[in-house]
Amino acid sequence: MKMDLSIIGKNILKDLKAVGVEAERLGYQAYFVGGVVRDVLLGRPSSDWDIVVEGQAIELAKALAAFYKSRLTVYESFGTATLTWPNGFVVDFAMARREYYPHPGSLPIVTSGSIKEDLFRRDFTINALAVVLNPQCFGELQDFYGGYDDLKKKKLRVMHEKSFLDDPTRILRAIRFESRLDFHLEVKTLRVLKAALAKDAPATVKPPRYFAEFRKIFSERHPVACLKRLADLNGLEFIFPGFKPDWTILSRVEKVVRKLKKNKSYFSKNWSGVFLLAFFARMRAQQVASFAKHFHLTKKEVFSLSGLGEVPALIKKLQLPGLRRSDIYEILDPVDLEIIYFIRTLTSVNMVTRRVDDFLKKSRLASLRITGEDLKDLGLKPGREMGALLHTLLMHKINGKIKNYQGEKALASQLVFQYQRG
Numbered sequence: 001m002k003m004d005l006s007i008i009g010k011n012i013l014k015d016l017k018a019v020g021v022e023a024e025r026l027g028y029q030a031y032f033v034g035g036v037v038r039d040v041l042l043g044r045p046s047s048d049w050d051i052v053v054e055g056q057a058i059e060l061a062k063a064l065a066a067f068y069k070s071r072l073t074v075y076e077s078f079g080t081a082t083l084t085w086p087n088g089f090v091v092d093f094a095m096a097r098r099e100y101y102p103h104p105g106s107l108p109i110v111t112s113g114s115i116k117e118d119l120f121r122r123d124f125t126i127n128a129l130a131v132v133l134n135p136q137c138f139g140e141l142q143d144f145y146g147g148y149d150d151l152k153k154k155k156l157r158v159m160h161e162k163s164f165l166d167d168p169t170r171i172l173r174a175i176r177f178e179s180r181l182d183f184h185l186e187v188k189t190l191r192v193l194k195a196a197l198a199k200d201a202p203a204t205v206k207p208p209r210y211f212a213e214f215r216k217i218f219s220e221r222h223p224v225a226c227l228k229r230l231a232d233l234n235g236l237e238f239i240f241p242g243f244k245p246d247w248t249i250l251s252r253v254e255k256v257v258r259k260l261k262k263n264k265s266y267f268s269k270n271w272s273g274v275f276l277l278a279f280f281a282r283m284r285a286q287q288v289a290s291f292a293k294h295f296h297l298t299k300k301e302v303f304s305l306s307g308l309g310e311v312p313a314l315i316k317k318l319q320l321p322g323l324r325r326s327d328i329y330e331i332l333d334p335v336d337l338e339i340i341y342f343i344r345t346l347t348s349v350n351m352v353t354r355r356v357d358d359f360l361k362k363s364r365l366a367s368l369r370i371t372g373e374d375l376k377d378l379g380l381k382p383g384r385e386m387g388a389l390l391h392t393l394l395m396h397k398i399n400g401k402i403k404n405y406q407g408e409k410a411l412a413s414q415l416v417f418q419y420q421r422g
């Protein structure tokens with residue numbers, strides 16, 4: 001079947017055709033594969049372009065890089081290369097490969113193979129589709145395993161029964177795809193997924209690797225639905241046996257995030273860090289350290305999580321009457337930003353949301369035009385006093401007492417004068 005590739009756009013199509021022409025010249029077969037084929041067929045945007053080559057993938061990428069004067073990064077030990085076209089289009093090249101898992105949960109042993117074998121090693125039939133790039137059959141869909149039919153029926157089906165045991169991170173992928181694409185797990189697939197969880201398959205994967213896949217849930221559109229599905233399947237036990245998140249907090253956060261996403265000031269915010277906080281909201285401070293070590297959480301995540309304990313006190317402080325903008329700034333400025341966003345989504349107290357919004361949108365972004373050089377000109381020596389004076393000026397600016405450079409300078413000279421008189 002010839003695919004309708006118009007959704008890809010003319011520019012990318014041109015580059016893909018060039019890949020096919022060059023592959024043909026070298027006597028190779030090239031295909032684009034995996035998630036991007038699925039997404040193109042579903043009419044969804046996709047940016048991860050994976051090209052599989054029956055032949056020397058690195059040679060093909062090198063030839064294209066030389067011809068199109070493109071940036072190339074070669075990973076010899078993996079037999080892969082990443083090419084960045086001058087128009088910014090990024091493509092990963094890999095040779096078609098066969099894989100086998102020496103034991104469940106391990107990384108696979110890889111040897112070269114055909115496109116059919118390459119597709120067979122993949123997780124779900126809908127991700128085991130390829131599209132020919134060579135000129136004669138450009139755009140032809142290669143569907144060896146019924147992926148197109150499953151796609152139409154919105155079914156997630158594993159390629160073989162051992163798939164979740166070979167690679168238990170696929171359990172998490174299944175949950176994400178189900179929610180993201182609004183698909184459902186085919187009966188047998190659901191059975192083998194449950195069986196893999198009953199066997200505690202996730203424990204065969206190195207914890208940081210499993211958590212890295214788990215973390216992706218927080219970037220999905222509906223993280224709470226994914227997490228609930230996983231919990232229903234007993235898939236949260238890897239955190240620690242009996243772990244239960246606070247669903248009320250999670251649902252509230254998701255509801256508020258959905259609203260905030262429509263707000264221009266929050267448009268570009270990545271909310272995954274906030275969902276992480278909501279998920280672990282009930283975790284005690286002592287647990288965070290050992291948990292962080294076990295799953296290799298990032299420094300940033302550990303820092304955010306360690307701030308959870310202060311959230312109730314912060315919410316209380318933010319309700320104090322008569323706070324000036326500068327007071328709110330002093331309260332929130334030392335606090336981790338994700339914690340502030342978390343507070344914004346967690347509380348329904350109007351005064352707190354208003355004050356947090358004001359801090360995030362205005363006070364936090366306030367800056368002075370005046371510099372240390374100006375203060376030196378006024379006779380102040382660099383040092384702690386200068387830092388303190390700049391801070392005082394900033395607080396006045398945040399409170400609206402000074403508006404522009406002139407105002408900053410006038411107030412600065414007044415403060416320097418007072419300081420010098422002791």
Ligand code: CTP
Pocket residue numbers: 033034035036048050121122123124127128167169170173
């Ligand atoms: N794949 C797999 N098993 C995994 C991870 C990936 O079989 N555990 C295969 C799938 O064929 C997948 C392809 O590798 O389509 C690329 O993986 P990835 O970049 O993670 O892609 P997507 O399927 O596009 O997922 P996402 O949209 O979340 O990036």
